[in-house]
Amino acid sequence: MTIDEIQQEIIDDFAGFEDWMDKYSLLIELGNEMAPIDVQYKVDENLIRGCQSRVWLHQEYLDGTITFEAESDALIVKGLVALLLKIYSGRTPHEILASEPRFIDEIGLRQHLSPTRSNGLLAMVKQMKLYALAYEKISTKNN
Amino acid sequence: MSFDLLKIRKDFPILDQKVNGKALVYLDNAATSQRPVQVIERMNEFSLKTNGNIHRATHTFANKTTEAFEQAREIVRSYLNATESAEVIFTSGTTESINLVAHSFGDAFIHEGDEVIVTEMEHHANIVPWQMMCERKGAKLKVIPFNEKGELSMDALDSLITGKTKIIAVTHVSNVLGTLNPIATIIEKAHLKNIPVLIDGAQGAPHFQIDVQALDCDFYTFSGHKIYGPTGIGVLYGKRKWLDQMPPFLGGGEMIDRVTFGKTTFNEIPYKFEAGTPNYVGAIGLGAAIEYIQSHDHSVVLKHEQNLLQFATKKLKTINGLTIYGEASKKAGVLSFNIEGIHPFDLGTLLDQLGIAVRTGRLCADPVMDHFSVENMVRSSFSFYNTLEEVEVFYQALIRLKTMF
Numbered sequence: 001m002t003i004d005e006i007q008q009e010i011i012d013d014f015a016g017f018e019d020w021m022d023k024y025s026l027l028i029e030l031g032n033e034m035a036p037i038d039v040q041y042k043v044d045e046n047l048i049r050g051c052q053s054r055v056w057l058h059q060e061y062l063d064g065t066i067t068f069e070a071e072s073d074a075l076i077v078k079g080l081v082a083l084l085l086k087i088y089s090g091r092t093p094h095e096i097l098a099s100e101p102r103f104i105d106e107i108g109l110r111q112h113l114s115p116t117r118s119n120g121l122l123a124m125v126k127q128m129k130l131y132a133l134a135y136e137k138i139s140t141k142n143n
Numbered sequence: 144m145s146f147d148l149l150k151i152r153k154d155f156p157i158l159d160q161k162v163n164g165k166a167l168v169y170l171d172n173a174a175t176s177q178r179p180v181q182v183i184e185r186m187n188e189f190s191l192k193t194n195g196n197i198h199r200a201t202h203t204f205a206n207k208t209t210e211a212f213e214q215a216r217e218i219v220r221s222y223l224n225a226t227e228s229a230e231v232i233f234t235s236g237t238t239e240s241i242n243l244v245a246h247s248f249g250d251a252f253i254h255e256g257d258e259v260i261v262t263e264m265e266h267h268a269n270i271v272p273w274q275m276m277c278e279r280k281g282a283k284l285k286v287i288p289f290n291e292k293g294e295l296s297m298d299a300l301d302s303l304i305t306g307k308t309k310i311i312a313v314t315h316v317s318n319v320l321g322t323l324n325p326i327a328t329i330i331e332k333a334h335l336k337n338i339p340v341l342i343d344g345a346q347g348a349p350h351f352q353i354d355v356q357a358l359d360c361d362f363y364t365f366s367g368h369k370i371y372g373p374t375g376i377g378v379l380y381g382k383r384k385w386l387d388q389m390p391p392f393l394g395g396g397e398m399i400d401r402v403t404f405g406k407t408t409f410n411e412i413p414y415k416f417e418a419g420t421p422n423y424v425g426a427i428g429l430g431a432a433i434e435y436i437q438s439h440d441h442s443v444v445l446k447h448e449q450n451l452l453q454f455a456t457k458k459l460k461t462i463n464g465l466t467i468y469g470e471a472s473k474k475a476g477v478l479s480f481n482i483e484g485i486h487p488f489d490l491g492t493l494l495d496q497l498g499i500a501v502r503t504g505r506l507c508a509d510p511v512m513d514h515f516s517v518e519n520m521v522r523s524s525f526s527f528y529n530t531l532e533e534v535e536v537f538y539q540a541l542i543r544l545k546t547m548f
Contacts, residue, residue, distance in 0.1 A: 020163075020496050021547065024492075024496070025547050028547060028548060052491075052519070053486060053519075054518070074486035074487075074488035075485075075486060075489050075548070076488065076489045076492055076493075077486075077489075112492075
């Protein structure tokens with residue numbers, strides 16, 4: 001599936017909820033189910049610091065795709081992180097750079113990706129894009 | 144002067160709103176309080192009819208503005224019971240007030256090897272300016288610790304004061320723990336050794352009446368926006384004997400006596416410390432806010448605030464896994480806590496969905512977070528316009544949200 005197809009799937013999953021509590025309950029569930037980041041990666045170098053919550057982001061570049069691992073100490077953020085990994089992890093730098101996480105807006109959680117929310121989520125998306133940009137440059141250079 | 148909560152809430156139309164489809168419950172008063180119509184109207188009327196720059200021209204608007212600005216200074220003087228209005232300096236807020244003292248008092252009186260005492264429960268605004276000054280001067284910052292209840296150790300204070308102590312800076316009320324500190328005792332102890340004391344009143348002024356002469360504090364600071372006034376205006380009260388000896392903080396207009404390229408002589412206090420065009424609209428708004436506060440019986444207001452705090456404490460304590468930070472015997476309407484297994488960001492986000500505004504995060508007090516070994520807290524803070532029903536709604540919301548985790 002393409003990034004966009006996965007985003008659409010997420011949007012459809014959330015579209016069924018009329019009550020905001022159900023929406024947040026699903027995020028909390030996703031956060032709870034998410035595999036924790038390997039302890040060796042839960043270090044300060046991988047920490048994206050927000051005033052409100054913290055996000056750790058680790059990446060590996062192999063065979064042209066970037067694999068991300070991430071975690072947050074806040075569950076709602078962690079649920080959103082899980083969704084971001086679902087769409088961006090295992091993708092090529094080009095795919096990552098070409099796609100915006102529009103699903104967050106469409107499931108009515110835009111406020112969590114706003115620069116005024118210091119939850120580390122916006123910084124995480126920026127950081128993933130920066131990695132993609134860096135690896136794209138490396139791969140064009142090598143070709 | 145009566146206390147009619149419904150009437151009071153009518154003075155704050157902002158409270159009568161729905162947020163995310165729910166009736167607003169505003170419990171973030173320690174961050175900023177709401178403004179009554181009396182303040183908003185005074186500021187609007189001034190901007191609509193009288194605006195002119197102060198102390199600088201002979202035209203009617205300029206004169207009227209100067210008069211209103213100086214009248215606001217007199218309102219503050221009277222509210223604090225300062226000896227003279229020259230001891231009241233308008234700043235942008237508590238942060239600037241403390242920076243002014245740290246900088247100017249530090250320049251005049253603090254030298255290498257000297258010591259400054261703060262407390263473990265200070266807001267960053269009453270730590271960082273002193274730290275910066277100590278670094279410039281090669282002085283040392285010492286810290287009075289607090290116990291598990293959130294009360295300062297007076298014994299530690301006795302042992303921290305030495306012949307090298309030059310100033311003690313203490314918060315009146317902790318912005319995290321709500322502790323009402325024994326500032327009169329601290330001032331008394333310090334003065335026995337001729338050490339001046341600065342009181343950070345950002346959280347104290349909104350709840351308690353202050354008499355700087357009775358307290359005998361050397362400096363007292365507070366912010367307009369936390370006592371029902373506008374943002375961007377605050378006060379530094381200082382005793383004349385210190386202010387006269389302190390060099391100016393910022394250079395510019397109004398603070399000068401005479402400027403030549405060879406030498407500039409400075410104006411008298413308070414103008415020496417009010418460089419540039421001050422926020423006179425804010426000062427006028429602050430004056431209106433203080434008049435508004437004075438239109439209520441303070442003892443009744445305080446009793447209501449204490450009722451809210453006690454009721455909230457009692458209710459929240461019944462919630463399993465909830466830890467309250469700060470249970471000092473004397474507190475203002477600040478209640479910080481965590482619920483086991485729920486991140487404050489998550490709780491704050493969900494409370495907002497229910498129309499309830501609280502503060503979450505590190506509360507600009509990293510050392511307090513470190514003391515309790517937590518990353519964040521949730522803080523509810525009450526004002527006299529809050530109701531017991533709102534506290535009940537808050538409590539019910541916590542119970543409901545807890546089931547989501």
